[in-house]
Amino acid sequence: MGMRGHQREHTSGGMGQVTWGMRLRLGAATCVLLAGFSLVCIRVVALQWHPPVEAETAGQVRTDNALRGSILDREGRVLAFTENSFKVGIDPVVMKRYLHEEYRDEVAEADPDLPSDQLLAMELPEDELKRRMSDMVAGVAKLLELSAEDVSRRFWERLGAAPGTRFIVIDRDVRNQRFKNIAPLMNKGMGLACDPTQSWIRNYPNHNLACHVIGFLSRIPSESEGIEWAMDVELRGRDGQYLFFPGSSGRNELIHRRRIIQDRVDGNDIQLTIDSFIQGVVESALAKAAVAHNPESITAVVVQPKTGEILAMANLPDFDPNDYGNAEADSRKNRAVTDFFEPGSMFKIVPVSGALEFGSARPDSIYFCENGFWTSSGTRPLRDSHGYGDLTVEEIIVHSSNIGTAKVAIDLGKENLFYFVRRFGFGTRPSIALRGVTPGSVRPLNDWSTLSMTRIPMGHEIAVSALQMVMAMATVANDGQRMKPQLVHSVRSQDGQVLWRYQPKVVDQPIGPETAAMMRRALAGVVERGTARRARLDGYRAGGKTGTAQYAENGVYPPGLWTSSFVGFAPVEDPVVSVIVVVDRPKGDYYGGTVAAPVFKEITEKILEYYQVPRRSLAPAGADLAGASPILD
The missing domain is CATH 3.90.1310 (Penicillin-binding protein 2a (Domain 2))
Known part of the structure; x- marks a missing residue:
């Protein structure tokens, strides 16, 4: 067949059968290709996640901003x-x-x-x-x-x-x-x-x-x-x-x-002790009072006496945090903790409860109130709004007698009065998660004048914040235990895990449960038959104390300027809330019993309804106000 025929035969046989040699050569080539492909893949990944040194020099350090908690x-x-x-x-x-x-x-x-x-x-x-x-x-x-x-x-x-x-x-x-x-x-x-x-x-x-x-x-x-x-x-x-x-494409950054x-x-996330519903109730009540009395400012704080948790804290004027840059600095002040004022008759709970605790007085101890005008040891005269004669200690609180309170304080003694003032938390900055918290003003004992023992018991010559005053009243409501005020309930991670939770903390106990019970009974009398009858609640018993003090400005008292206030708690039998309302320089009427007490009533009734506290069968609030003597204090 010759050479040509032989070649054809060889070629034909090669197409029809794969020899072992060909298989070995094909396997070797496949391995080389796979190895090469693997190396390329590894190199691609390496370049994506670990760029070469020369690329790192061109890399830009960028910030991945953390999401701020809610x-x-x-x-x-x-x-x-x-x-x-x-x-x-x-x-x-x-x-x-x-x-x-x-x-x-x-x-x-x-x-x-x-x-x-x-x-x-x-x-x-x-x-x-x-x-x-x-x-x-x-x-x-x-x-x-x-x-x-x-x-x-x-x-x-x-x-x-x-x-x-x-x-x-x-x-x-x-x-x-x-x-x-x-x-x-x-x-x-x-x-x-x-x-x-x-x-x-x-x-x-x-x-x-x-x-x-x-x-x-x-x-x-x-x-x-x-x-x-x-x-x-x-x-x-x-x-x-x-x-x-x-x-090199210039496109936006990619994760790889x-x-x-x-x-x-x-x-x-930060979970507060504030309740939005209660906060809204308070702010609504303050807005109505602002329209009625046109004050320079108005403040309210609501506290749970047993825990110290703050349920609401509100001030007017206020501002929108979304546009804080356009708000006046005055409207951004949290006056409940930054401002202090002379508390007036609200402060009488301190010397009277101190005297009851110390034993220098009992609820039925009788003091002659000098028919409303008294000069003690040659000092300037002290006056009451009514000419009271003999009053028990409980009646001194109910009728807010300045003279009776001063005599109770004198029997308690200067050092003991100072002791109880400080143990109720006055003159000390409250420990709370806010800035600008004031300690108020309590002068050292050796700076007290001859007038001090008759003026401090009625809330003059001393300055307090709204937070300090409501925590003092909450102490009376809580069987004498003064709680640490608290705004932060818990700290939680983004996935909801609780990292820290507030535990109520007793910071002091200036008075015992028995003294606190006596004070609650007297303070209930203030609301039911005393200076705060406009604080009476429908279906609930409340206790509290009015305050009417001249407004102090640079150490002097401009005529016609007053601070009207009320601090109280409810229900008397088992207090759920303690509430303070402070109205700064109202126009027209200025007594705490007529300006601030009704605001307390509106706030507290709605809170107790919200908490579904059962009502009691009581005389309707305000039923005995017609024809009543003027409410002064």
């Missing part, structure tokens, strides 16, 4: 939270392209036979293009709930100043519903685009509610206020860091182009 009320209702914000803008180049394409679609629909080369060359006339662009900008403004006129003006000014610009900002802070309005248009090729801002935005959904407790988050952390300042370490978490290696330096740790 602030919640005691029932888990949100008082403050953090959300992302978006910067929304328009790319004029893309918008023009979109409008030209839209125009060509319109032409093609009207004239299907138009040659494609002519169609592609067609563009909107300049005037029509500008009109359509204006319509689109106005439509975007409407979706963002902005003024179309203002947005259009800024758009054309910016485009005129920089004709080639590719991004004109429409709004730098778009969130919530406004972002939902605009989001569907982002991928329509219309030129609308957004970039997430680099920082989180703090939101206070209830606006002014509990504003002085929550405070606000300032761009300068040291200038923040309230819980935002006090619990900042827990709330803020810890920012993360990563190296970002920009890709990052190298984590430090993981982000989001902040913890």
Whole structure:
């Protein structure tokens, strides 16, 4: 067959049968390919997660901002939270392209036979293009709930100043519903685009509610206020860091182009002792009183006597933390803890309970009240609003006799009075998670004058904060145990795990349970037949003490300026709340029994209803006020 035939035969046999040699060669080639592919994969992963040294030098250190924790009320209702914000803008180049394409679609629909080369060359006339662009900008403004006129003006000014610009900002802070309005248009090729801002935005959904407790988050952390300042370490978490290696495509960063330096740790949530419902009740009552009496300010605090937990703390004037920068500094003050004032007759609970505890007086001890006018040891005269004769200690409290209280204090003694003043917490800064907390003003014992023993017992020559005074009354309501005031209920992680929970803490016991019970009985008499009958509740027994004191300004008492107050608790049998109301310089009527006591009534009745405390069969509140003698104090 010759050589040619042999070759054909060999070739034919090779196609029909794979020899062992061929198998070995094929296996070796496959292994080489797999090994090579594996090396490539490993190298790709290595480059993505561990860029080479030369790439690291080009990496940018970026911050991964931690999510700030939320602030919640005691029932888990949100008082403050953090959300992302978006910067929304328009790319004029893309918008023009979109409008030209839209125009060509319109032409093609009207004239299907138009040659494609002519169609592609067609563009909107300049005037029509500008009109359509204006319509689109106005439509975007409407979706963002902005003024179309203002947005259009800024758009054309910016485009005129920089004709080639590719991004004109429409709004730098778009969130919530406004972002939902605009989001569907982002991928329509219309030129609308957004970039997430680099920082989180703090939101206070209830606006002014509990504003002085929550405070606000300032761009300068040291200038923040309230819980935002006090619990900042827990709330803020810890920012993360990563190296970002920009890709050659210039696209936005991708996760596989990052190298984590430090993981982000989001902040913890802070749950307060504040109850939003009770806070709202208090703020509503204060607003009504502000209209009725036009005071310079008004404050109220609600406390649970048994735990020291603060259920509400409110002041007027107030502010919206969402816009704290435009609020007057005066309206941002938490007067319940920063301001102090002479408490007037509210303070009588201290010398009288001290005398009962010390044993220098009993509830039925009788003191002659000098028919309303008394000069002690040559000091300036002391007066009562009525000419009382003999009164028991209990009646001295019920009728708020200045002379009777002074005589009780004199029997107690100067050193012992000072002792009880301090043990009730006055002159000491309350330990509470707020800034600017005042200790009030209690002069050292050796600075007391000859007048002091007759003036301090009636709440002069001493200054207290609303928080201090309500905690003192809560001490009486709590069988003599003075609790630590508390605003923070618990600290929780982002997944809801409780990291820390408040435990009630007794800080002192200035009086025993028996003395406290005697005082509660006397204070119930104040409400039922004394100076605070306008504090009587429908279906509940309340106890408390009125206060009417001249307003002190730079050490003098300007005429006609008063501080009207009431502090009390309810129900008398088993106190659930202690409440203080302080009205600063009301216009017109100024007695604590007529200005502040009715506010206490409105607040306390609604709280007890909210807690579903059973009512008792009592005479209707106010039933015996008609024709009653004037309520002075």
